[in-house]
Amino acid sequence: MKKIAIIQARxxxxxxxxxxxxxxxxxxxxxWTLSAARRIRGLDTVVVATSDNTADDGIATWCEANHxxxxxxxxxxxxxxxxxxxxxxxxxxxxRLTADCPFLDPHICELVLGLxxxxxxxxxxxxxxxxxPDGLDCEVFSRSAxxxxxxxxxxxxxxxxxxxYIRNRRNLFRMANVRCPIPGLHRLRxxxxxxxxxxxxxxxxxxxxxxxxxxxxxILALLRDAPDTADINMGIRRNQGAEKTRRQWxxxxxxxxxxxxxxxxxxxxIPLASQTFSKSHLAYxxxxxxxxxxxxxxxxxxxxxxNEYIDFVNGLLPVILGYSDPxxxxxxxxxxxxxxxLSLATRLEMELAELLAEVVPCAxxxxxxxxxxxxxxxxVRLARAYTNRDRVxxxxxxxxxxxxxxSTSRNRGVPKAVSELTHPFPYxxxxxxxxLLSSRPGEFACVIMEAMNATEPAPGYLEGVRDxxxxxxxLFVLDxxxxxxxxxxxxxxxxxxxxxxxxxxxxxxxxxxxxxxxxGRADIMHLMEEIxxxxxxxxxxxxLAAALATIGKIRDHDVVEHLWDVGGRVQxxxxxxxxxxxxxxxxxxxxxxxxxxxxxxxxxRHTQWQKYTLFIQEMLRRGILIQSSHNISLAHTASxxxxxxxxxxxxxxxxxxxxxxxxxxxxxxxxxxEPLFRVR
Amino acid sequence: MTGAIAIIQARxxxxxxxxxxxxxxxxxxxxxxxxxxxxxxxxxEKIVLAFPDGGEDDPLASPFxxx
Numbered sequence: 001m002k003k004i005a006i007i008q009a010r011x012x013x014x015x016x017x018x019x020x021x022x023x024x025x026x027x028x029x030x031x032w033t034l035s036a037a038r039r040i041r042g043l044d045t046v047v048v049a050t051s052d053n054t055a056d057d058g059i060a061t062w063c064e065a066n067h068x069x070x071x072x073x074x075x076x077x078x079x080x081x082x083x084x085x086x087x088x089x090x091x092x093x094x095x096r097l098t099a100d101c102p103f104l105d106p107h108i109c110e111l112v113l114g115l116x117x118x119x120x121x122x123x124x125x126x127x128x129x130x131x132x133p134d135g136l137d138c139e140v141f142s143r144s145a146x147x148x149x150x151x152x153x154x155x156x157x158x159x160x161x162x163x164x165y166i167r168n169r170r171n172l173f174r175m176a177n178v179r180c181p182i183p184g185l186h187r188l189r190x191x192x193x194x195x196x197x198x199x200x201x202x203x204x205x206x207x208x209x210x211x212x213x214x215x216x217x218x219i220l221a222l223l224r225d226a227p228d229t230a231d232i233n234m235g236i237r238r239n240q241g242a243e244k245t246r247r248q249w250x251x252x253x254x255x256x257x258x259x260x261x262x263x264x265x266x267x268x269x270i271p272l273a274s275q276t277f278s279k280s281h282l283a284y285x286x287x288x289x290x291x292x293x294x295x296x297x298x299x300x301x302x303x304x305x306x307n308e309y310i311d312f313v314n315g316l317l318p319v320i321l322g323y324s325d326p327x328x329x330x331x332x333x334x335x336x337x338x339x340x341x342l343s344l345a346t347r348l349e350m351e352l353a354e355l356l357a358e359v360v361p362c363a364x365x366x367x368x369x370x371x372x373x374x375x376x377x378x379x380v381r382l383a384r385a386y387t388n389r390d391r392v393x394x395x396x397x398x399x400x401x402x403x404x405x406x407s408t409s410r411n412r413g414v415p416k417a418v419s420e421l422t423h424p425f426p427y428x429x430x431x432x433x434x435x436l437l438s439s440r441p442g443e444f445a446c447v448i449m450e451a452m453n454a455t456e457p458a459p460g461y462l463e464g465v466r467d468x469x470x471x472x473x474x475l476f477v478l479d480x481x482x483x484x485x486x487x488x489x490x491x492x493x494x495x496x497x498x499x500x501x502x503x504x505x506x507x508x509x510x511x512x513x514x515x516x517x518x519x520g521r522a523d524i525m526h527l528m529e530e531i532x533x534x535x536x537x538x539x540x541x542x543x544l545a546a547a548l549a550t551i552g553k554i555r556d557h558d559v560v561e562h563l564w565d566v567g568g569r570v571q572x573x574x575x576x577x578x579x580x581x582x583x584x585x586x587x588x589x590x591x592x593x594x595x596x597x598x599x600x601x602x603x604x605r606h607t608q609w610q611k612y613t614l615f616i617q618e619m620l621r622r623g624i625l626i627q628s629s630h631n632i633s634l635a636h637t638a639s640x641x642x643x644x645x646x647x648x649x650x651x652x653x654x655x656x657x658x659x660x661x662x663x664x665x666x667x668x669x670x671x672x673x674e675p676l677f678r679v680r
Numbered sequence: 681m682t683g684a685i686a687i688i689q690a691r692x693x694x695x696x697x698x699x700x701x702x703x704x705x706x707x708x709x710x711x712x713x714x715x716x717x718x719x720x721x722x723x724x725e726k727i728v729l730a731f732p733d734g735g736e737d738d739p740l741a742s743p744f745x746x747x
Contacts, residue, residue, distance in 0.1 A: 217723050 001111070004091040005037045005046045006082055008162075010075065011055045015194050018260040020099040021058060022198055025205030029192060034068055036213045037108035042113050043095065049085050051075035083150035086143055094146055096139040096162060100192045102201055105216040109138045111178045116140040122173040123166050128322045129297065131180040135190030136216055139163055145173055161566035168302045171258065172295045182220075184331045189233050190219065196233040203229045216391045253621065258304040259291040266292075277676050278316055283615045283627065286670040290625070296323030298635035301625060302577025309625035310640050314633050317482055317507040317595070320563075321553060322426035328511045331549035332542050332576060333510075341388070341540045348544035355551055356519050360490050362478075362499045363519035367528055368544065370479035370537055373399030375504035375516040376448065378533045380404075381501065383446035383475045385531045386524050389442045392422050392438055393469075396450030398479050410676065427455055430464045437472040444469075446502075451492030454590035462498040475524065479606070481506040485554050486563060486594045495592075508554075513546030559634050560594070567593035567632040569641040577629045577648055581656040597629045606664050613672040614658055618651040681706055685726040692737050701740060711740065 009020045009030055021028045030048070037046040048063050050056040052072040063070035071088065073081030086094050095113060097104060107521045108126060116124035124131050125139040145166050149158070153165035154547070164172050180186070192198050207222050208214050223230045266273035273291070274280035281291050290303035299322055314320070320327060335348075353366040369375050376398040384390060398404040405411060406419030425433045427449075437444050447469040451462060469476040470600055478500040483492035487509040493499055502520035509515055514537075518525075537543075553559060571593050578584050591597040600608040600615070613626065619626045624647050658664040690701045690711055697703075701711045711729075718727055731737040 020688055221723070 001093065002044050002089065002091045003042060003093040003095070003098055004086075004089050005040065005043050005069075005095040005109075006085050007033055007037060007048045007060050007097045007099050008078055008081070009056075010053075010076070011048050011058065011205065012051075012053070013100075013193070016192065016198065019192050019198065021062065022192070024198075024201055025208070025375060028062065029201070030062065030099040030100045031066065032213075033097060033104050034066065036106050037097055037109070039213050040095070040109045040113070041106075041448035042110060044091075045069070045089070047085060047089065048099070049078075049403065050464045051081070055615035057089075060280065070375055076083055077159045078155070079146075079150050079153055079162045079165070079405060081208060082162055083146055086146055092143050094141055096141070096142065098137065098191075099423070101135045101137055101190070102192065103135055103190045103204070103216065103219055104138070105136055106213060107215060108136055108178070109131065110136045112140050113178050113291065115178055119176045120174070121176045122177070123163070125163075125167075126178040126180070128167055128175065128177050129329065130186045130324060131218065131326055131330070132184050133190045135192070135220075137191075141166060148172070152160075159382075165306075168294075168308055169306045170302075171304055171306075178335070183334070186326045188223075188230065194233070200229065202234040203232060205306070206341060216386055218482050234381050243654055248529065253623075254305045254307050256288060256290060256303075256305055256307075260287060262292050262304060273292055276316065278627065282676065283614050283670070283673065285673060288617055288669040289620055298322040298324075299633055299640055300469075307623070309620070309623050310636075310643060312624065312626040312630050312632075312636075312644065315512050316629040317486075317631050318510060319631075320485065320508040320513045320633050321511045321550060321559065323512070324632045325550075325553070325634075326513055327379045327553050328546050328549045331545045332513065335541050335545035340542055340543075341537065346541055346544070348541050348548065349539055352517075352544050352547050352551075353503070355548060356505070356517060358425040359551065359555060360484070360503065360505070361493050362501070362503050362521065364522040365525035367525070368538055369415060369506075369516040369518070369535075370485060370514040370540070370543065371399070372479075372504065372506035372516050373401050373404075374535075374629065375481065375506055375518045376479055377401040377403060378518050378528075379477050379502050379504050379520075380446065380448065381531050381533065382518070382524060382527055383477060385527050386444045386475060387473060389443055389445040389474070390421050391440055391445060393425050393433065393447045393474070394422055394449065395425050395427055395447075396453060396479055398448060399481075409486075425613050428458045428461055430461065430468060431434050433465060433468055437468060444472055444474040446475040446477050448479055450479050451483055451496060451498070452487075453482070456592075457496065462496050466498060466500065466574055475501040477502045477504070477520075479504050482508070482595065484508055485551065486560070489555055489560055509551055510543055510546040511550040513543045513550075514540070515543035515547045517547075519576075553634075557634070562634055563632045564643050567596060567630060568639060569638055570630050570632070570644060571596050573641070573645040574648060577645070577652055581652040582660065583652060583656055586656070586659060587615075591629070594632055595629060599628070603659055606659060607672065609672045609675060610664050610668065611655060613670075614668055615651060615666065616673070617669055618654050619647060622647040622650065684724055685728060686724050687728055687730050688714065688718070690729060690731050690737075690740050691731075694742060719723070 011018050013019050020030045024032060047069040049071045050059040053075050060070045071085045073084050111125050112126050122145040123141040127137050153159055160166040192201050200662055204219060204222065207226060227554055274282050290307060292304045294302050294304055299310055300308055302308050356363045356366045369378060376673060380392055380403050392403065394404060394407060402414045402418045403422060406414035407422035407424055411419055425436050447465060466476040478493055480491040480503045484505040485491065487495040492504060499523060502518060504518055506516035530532040571589065574589055578587055578589065586601050586603055588599045589596055590599060600611040602608050624644060653669060658667050692699050694700050702715045705713060715727060731740045
């Protein structure tokens with residue numbers, strides 16, 4: 001079993017040419033990496049792999065002088081370069097290192113190698129998810145995994161960055177990761193991509209004195225004593241190089257064969273083959289869409305066929321920070337080791353209730369659930385108990401429970417007696433609400449509504465609803481499952497300045513971990529002790545820990561401002577594009593920047609559903625996973641907004657052609673999506 | 681300077697294996713092997729031994745104590 005490390009190095013970095021030979025404390029940067037790599041126990045040899053371009057002759061010369069084997073290969077197809085080295089060395093196990101990581105820590109590399117050896121995986125690393133400082137990257141993989149990638153990877157980004165092909169195919173390769181035991185270190189940047197990084201590395205090298213191979217703990221200790229040093233290169237984002245190549249080639253599309261096979265298999269044992277209508281095959285064009293995902297990282301997800309997408313669905317909105325956010329996941333992992341569902345209440349419940357009381361205007365007290373429906377059903381029961389009344393006025397979508405879904409067209413299985421107690425009312429129409437409440441005087445327990453989805457409230461409308469509800473002796477409940485922590489930290493009630501009696505929160509407070517909340521006036525909330533709102537997983541600590549970490553991060557890192565900025569960029573870019581393609585009449589963009597909604601309209605020859613289906617189909621082909629809204633997270637940046645707008649530049653002409661030149665049927669690959677039911 | 685020290689607790693009077701700290705592996709007492717391993721930890725400023733007072737544990741001190 002031969003194990004080798006391959007250090008990849010080249011002179012032609014776009015951002016910092018010649019960086020690997022740059023002087024760092026009297027030695028070229030590559031010398032630091034090589035010294036560290038040679039300290040890794042368990043390897044048979046360490047070699048350098050550079051390009052066959054003459055620009056890299058200096059690297060080869062330096063290697064010869066320093067007794068390091070140096071291989072030459074393709075400059076951009078680094079994957080092929082690695083594969084040739086592995087073959088030439090007859091290596092069974094390959095460790096990938098890069099010469100722009102001068103502070104590589106051999107002990108961490110030994111952990112990764114040990115994990116690979118002991119767990120029998122095909123690929124082990126310390127970067128997926130990133131928990132260590134950027135610049136300690138170590139990946140170990142089998143010769144056969146490398147061979148498979150070298151043979152099958154087609155996208156230039158997969159070839160340039162060697163391992164994405166393997167990392168994005170969890171269905172083919174078993175993977176393991178060494179997590180950093182110290183939280184928060186993923187924010188540190190010790191790699192060298194830009195001039196500021198080199199300045200940082202030089203400062204650290206000077207402070208290290210003569211240490212030839214520092215440990216990451218020594219550098220951490222040093223940074224603690226020199227806080228200005230760490231600031232030198234803050235603000236540079238992780239792995240921008242990889243993002244750039246992704247943008248040049250978004251697809252490298254592999255079809256949907258696995259998705260379609262899995263649909264058949266899942267349908268045998270799972271009705272709908274999904275737990276959620278909007279995530280099921282019913283929500284996507286038949287046969288030509290991904291139906292199952294392997295995982296997500298930031299704002300990107302990978303499906304079971306290995307296709308990568310920028311995700312603007314975000315799990316139907318709860319993923320507000322991005323997939324596998326290191327802070328939230330770190331808090332959760334920390335919690336898992338202490339017991340998840342305990343036999344008594346925990347301090348987390350109290351801490352989360354205190355946090356909600358601090359940030360949400362109406363919140364004096366809080367109780368917790370798992371889904372939004374838990375919260376809305378609890379709020380309605382609470383209102384009914386408080387008012388001793390049965391009827392409920394609704395506007396928006398409020399979840400799957402009998403009390404609400406009975407009022408929609410998808411009401412099979414809900415007793416008529418229950419459905420009849422729920423009365424929808426139109427948005428922005430105070431008179432209609434007044435008529436409804438007056439039609440059954442003294443019978444309405446509450447008015448529950450989304451403060452806003454597509455349409456902005458008319459001036460005074462929300463205040464008017466609140467006053468009407470109160471005039472009729474009913475409670476005013478805002479369903480802030482979506483708007484909470486998104487329009488503003490304190491939700492729509494903070495953004496519009498209208499405080500409800502009760503509010504429900506959910507999506508956005510746990511970054512995808514199961515958590516929801518009812519918050520509101522203390523005198524009403526106290527009645528929770530009289531009604532029955534009580535279930536096994538109510539105090540489950542993973543969701544609570546996730547919520548504490550998520551809300552804390554939203555508050556402390558200006559996340560709401562970011563959602564407005566990035567969503568605003570999409571909004572400002574898309575509106576003129578819709579007009580430019582003459583689609584303004586058939587496709588409209590509404591809502592506020594953090595959550596803008598697309599509405600497709602029927603035209604004479606084509607239904608809104610045909611247009612919507614073509615839109616989804618074409619976006620998927622361009623590596624965008626999207627439904628009828630732009631769900632922005634912290635992980636989406638201006639760069640992803642621009643990629644989305646680039647995709648629109650190609651998709652909108654296709655829709656326009658389908659509509660104006662009557663080419664819809666030839667463009668649609670399958671039957672149009674059927675409406676589930678419409679609430680917005 | 682981390683200000684961190686390691687304290688190795690040791691005693692002769694183990695009920696299951698009396699005197700185990702000084703049992704030898706390849707000619708070296710276990711305690712000495714352990715101290716040698718620990719000396720590779722760069723973040724420690726000092727390694728000290730702590731053992732009960734009273735004559736029984738005195739043999740532990742003899743090979744190491746330098747102060």
